[in-house]
Structure formats: structure tokens, C-alpha cells
Amino acid sequence: MNDKDLRVGSIKDGTVIDHIDAGSALKVVQILGIDENIEDIVSIAMNVPSAKTKTKDIVKVEDRELASDEVDKIALIAPEGTINIIRNYEVIEKNKVNLPKFIKEVVRCPNRNCISNTDEPIKSEFQVINKNPVKLRCVYCERAIEQNVSEHIK
Amino acid sequence: MKFSGSDVISMQEFSKEGVFEVLSHAQRIKEEGPRVDLSGLVLANLFFEPSTRTKLSFETAMKRLGGEVISIDSVRASSIKKGETLADTVRVIEGYADGLVLRHPKEGAAKMAARFVDCPVINAGDGSNEHPTQTLTDLYTIWREKGRIDGLNIAVMGDLKYGRTVHSLVIPLSMFDVNLFLISPPQLEIRSEILNDIKRNKADIHKSSFIESLIGDIDILYATRIQEERFADPNEYEKVSGSYKIDKKLLNGAKKDLILMHPLPRVDEINPEVDQLDAACYFEQSANGVTIRMALLEMILGGVLDE
Numbered sequence: 001m002n003d004k005d006l007r008v009g010s011i012k013d014g015t016v017i018d019h020i021d022a023g024s025a026l027k028v029v030q031i032l033g034i035d036e037n038i039e040d041i042v043s044i045a046m047n048v049p050s051a052k053t054k055t056k057d058i059v060k061v062e063d064r065e066l067a068s069d070e071v072d073k074i075a076l077i078a079p080e081g082t083i084n085i086i087r088n089y090e091v092i093e094k095n096k097v098n099l100p101k102f103i104k105e106v107v108r109c110p111n112r113n114c115i116s117n118t119d120e121p122i123k124s125e126f127q128v129i130n131k132n133p134v135k136l137r138c139v140y141c142e143r144a145i146e147q148n149v150s151e152h153i154k
Numbered sequence: 155m156k157f158s159g160s161d162v163i164s165m166q167e168f169s170k171e172g173v174f175e176v177l178s179h180a181q182r183i184k185e186e187g188p189r190v191d192l193s194g195l196v197l198a199n200l201f202f203e204p205s206t207r208t209k210l211s212f213e214t215a216m217k218r219l220g221g222e223v224i225s226i227d228s229v230r231a232s233s234i235k236k237g238e239t240l241a242d243t244v245r246v247i248e249g250y251a252d253g254l255v256l257r258h259p260k261e262g263a264a265k266m267a268a269r270f271v272d273c274p275v276i277n278a279g280d281g282s283n284e285h286p287t288q289t290l291t292d293l294y295t296i297w298r299e300k301g302r303i304d305g306l307n308i309a310v311m312g313d314l315k316y317g318r319t320v321h322s323l324v325i326p327l328s329m330f331d332v333n334l335f336l337i338s339p340p341q342l343e344i345r346s347e348i349l350n351d352i353k354r355n356k357a358d359i360h361k362s363s364f365i366e367s368l369i370g371d372i373d374i375l376y377a378t379r380i381q382e383e384r385f386a387d388p389n390e391y392e393k394v395s396g397s398y399k400i401d402k403k404l405l406n407g408a409k410k411d412l413i414l415m416h417p418l419p420r421v422d423e424i425n426p427e428v429d430q431l432d433a434a435c436y437f438e439q440s441a442n443g444v445t446i447r448m449a450l451l452e453m454i455l456g457g458v459l460d461e
Contacts, residue, residue, distance in 0.1 A: 111261060113259070113260060113261050113281050113282070114260065114261050114262050115240075115258075115260040115261065115262040115263045115265070115266045115280075116262060116266075118260060119239060120239050120240055120241050120266060121239060121241050122241070122266055122269075137347065138262065139262075139265065140261065140262025140265050140266060141261035141262040141280075141281070141283055142164075142166075142261075142262075142283060142284075142347065142348075143261075143345075143347065144346070144347040146346075146347075
């Protein structure tokens with residue numbers, strides 16, 4: 001196996017998240033809740049050459065087919081992302097990420113005085129008011145996040 | 155709009171027709187007295203920030219309808235001091251009362267509270283976010299004084315950034331065919347998301363830092379206090395405090411039938427010499443708060459208009 005294979009090698013079963021904006025792969029991993037406790041094999045490729053966008057990031061999660069509600073949140077930072085479900089080296093399903101109408105938990109409200117930034121037993125919740133570029137609005141305090149959404153991801 | 159058993163959290167929830175349902179019902183109460191007897195019902199006034207007008211006007215409204223009121227009006231004396239969450243507090247009080255009126259320093263508090271209880275929650279001010287029952291009082295005052303809202307030139311002046319009465323008021327005003335003048339120091343301009351919301355509606359929106367050149371065209375001048383308690387930095391407050399002074403000299407240039415409103419309390423933005431002028435409407439506006447809250451309580455707790 002040479003270096004090239006190591007970087008772009010196919011996976012047998014699992015999920016490949018492709019067309020992530022270059023430099024955003026680690027945020028994607030964070031949104032997916034992938035941390036040191038995960039047992040699946042995860043490969044992260046950053047700044048990979050891309051015909052469409054010059055460079056892109058790719059995340060591959062082996063032996064795990066991610067559900068759409070898990071991956072849709074990725075559209076927060078990768079609106080052009082695609083999700084490929086792989087079985088026995090074949091792409092059996094290919095979908096674009098689709099930002100849901102409401103985003104729970106993933107984003108922190110920028111308003112320090114918002115009730116969602118307290119010890120109350122609630123999760124942060126934002127209404128998606130625009131998909132690309134992503135614009136969000138806190139359902140509690142009505143404050144908007146109109147740019148740099150990735151800076152507000154928990 | 156459905157009012158019976160409903161929450162009142164934000165003016166965003168009100169259609170123009172919904173606003174007029176409340177105003178018309180308030181007018182009916184003013185002319186004919188209450189329509190329902192709320193005896194046997196208990197309203198809980200939960201005030202985690204200081205209040206005089208809102209708290210007492212809700213209390214008066216409920217008592218005039220025959221109901222009872224229980225209150226929390228000091229964080230120090232409540233379980234909040236012991237670290238209880240608001241979510242727990244409202245679930246406990248729901249066991250004692252038929253409706254909750256909530257004032258809280260955190261923005262979105264009323265929205266959250268409403269998600270934890272089944273009884274109606276009325277937002278009596280959440281931080282610098284909204285104060286919808288003050289807005290209904292303000293709209294009722296404009297409607298009573300002018301007989302209409304459409305066609306008016308309305309100036310809202312003062313702290314447009316932190317003023318919750320302003321945030322709630324401009325939302326419904328923008329649904330009318332009005333010229334809406336937003337007058338503030340540059341540091342206290344209205345937040346962009348609210349401005350974007352109201353720009354999508356019917357009203358013509360104009361921003362300015364000065365009132366002097368506009369005063370001759372205005373039908374309603376709605377002044378607000380620059381609120382020291384909303385500033386993290388006292389130096390920033392000092393820079394803008396006293397930005398506007400409404401006195402006889404300014405009002406000499408106004409229309410003869412100008413109406414001057416203020417949600418009160420005032421500090422120094424309205425000179426007391428103005429109180430005797432026909433334009434001064436803020437004490438009537440304050441009294442209207444009881445009528446509007448009676449109307450809301452009849453509609454929410456008494457089911458009036460939904461039969």
C-alpha cells in the first residue's frame with residue numbers, strides 16, 4: 001500500500017462525507033460527535049484536490065451508516081457536502097446534505113443573556129432562516145447568526 | 155387568533171387582526187365593564203426583575219375581574235436564591251395557579267417557561283427582548299387617541315437597542331401603513347435582525363439621530379428611557395444618557411394634536427413642564443395598561459371571544 005492509497009483508499013462499509021469546504025473537516029467530526037470514545041475507524045482527509053472547488057475535505061466513517069438527521073447538521077458548515085453510504089465498496093446511496101428547519105444543541109447562542117446560555121434544562125435551538133449562506137435565529141432570544149456560523153458551534 | 159388558554163410571549167405571534175381583537179375587547183371593557191367573572195381563578199405574578207406598573211396593573215386587572223393573585227417579587231426571598239432553575243419554579247407554581255405572568259432578566263425566559271407548563275404564560279418582559287402587553291397597551295392608546303393607526307407618522311425615540319418595549323412595539327407598527335421614524339444615538343440603534351424583520355412589512359421605515367427636524371411632521375412621539383441597567387460599562391451609559399430632552403420649546407414646533415407617549419419610568423427625557431400640555435399622554439397610557447390586561451385575562455383565562 002503506497003502513500004496515495006493511504007490518503008484516498010476506499011472503505012468497504014460505512015459513510016463518506018465528501019465535498020466539505022477545505023479546512024472544515026474537524027468541525028464536521030465535532031458536529032458528528034466523533035471523539036476519543038468512538039470505536040469506528042474514522043479517516044479525515046484535508047485539502048484534497050477537487051475538480052469543483054480546487055480543494056476539499058473528506059471524512060470517512062467505517063462500519064457505520066450515518067442517519068440523515070445526524071448528517072444534516074453538517075450543512076451548517078458544508079452546505080455543498082455529499083453523503084455516500086458504502087456497502088461492500090459500492091456507493092449504494094448518495095445524498096446532498098439538507099439543513100433541517102431547526103438545529104438543536106449544536107450551536108451556542110451568541111447572546112450571553114439568552115436563557116439557553118444558563119443552567120436551565122434546555123438545549124440551544126435555532127431556526128434556519130437561510131440555507132446558503134447559513135443564517136440562524138435563536139428560538140429563545142430571537143438573536144440572529146448571519147455569518148461565521150462555525151464560530152458558534154459548541 | 156385563538157386566545158383561550160394561549161400564551162402571550164412575543165408580538166411576532168400577533169396578526170394585525172389579532173391585535174385589533176384585543177384592542178376592541180379592551181374598548182368594550184372600558185365602555186361596558188368586564189364580561190366574565192374570574193373568581194376562583196389564581197394568577198401568579200412571577201417578577202424576577204423590579205416592576206411597578208406591569209406588576210400592579212396585572213394585579214389590579216385580575217382583582218377587578220374577581221380573581222386572586224399570588225406573587226414572587228424578590229429573587230432573594232425565593233428558591234431561585236437557593237439555585238432552583240426557572241424551569242422548576244414555573245412547574246411548581248403551575249400547581250398553584252391558573253396562569254403565570256413572568257418577568258425575567260434573561261432573554262427567552264418566557265418562551266422557555268411556556269414549554270415547561272401547560273397553563274398560559276404571559277411575558278411581562280424578558281431582558282431586553284420583548285414586552286408584548288406593554289405594546290398592546292401602547293397600540294390601544296394610539297388607537298383611542300387617534301381613532302386609527304394607519305396613516306400616522308410615528309417616531310420611536312431613545313434606547314432602541316436595549317428597549318424591550320421598543321422591540322415589541324415596532325413589530326406590529328410595521329404591519330400598518332405608517333411612517334415609522336426610529337430615532338436614537340448611533341450606539342443605541344435598533345438591532346439589525348429586528349430592522350430586517352420590520353423592513354419586510356408595510357410601513358416606511360426611516361432612521362435618524364435627531365428629533366428636531368422631524369417634530370413638525372410627527373403624530374405620535376414615543377419616547378423611551380435610556381436604561382442604565384442594560385449597560386455593562388457605566389462609561390458607555392454616560393456617553394448616551396441625556397441624549398434627548400423633550401420640553402415645551404421642542405414641542406412648540408410640533409403638530410397641535412401630537413401625542414407624546416412613554417412607557418415609564420422616565421428619568422430626564424421628558425421635562426415635567428410638559429405634563430400639563432394636551433400632548434402629554436403617558437399617564438393615560440399607563441392607566442390603559444389595566445384595561446388591556448383585563449382584556450387579555452378575560453380572553454386567555456375566561457375564554458371570552460372564543461365561544
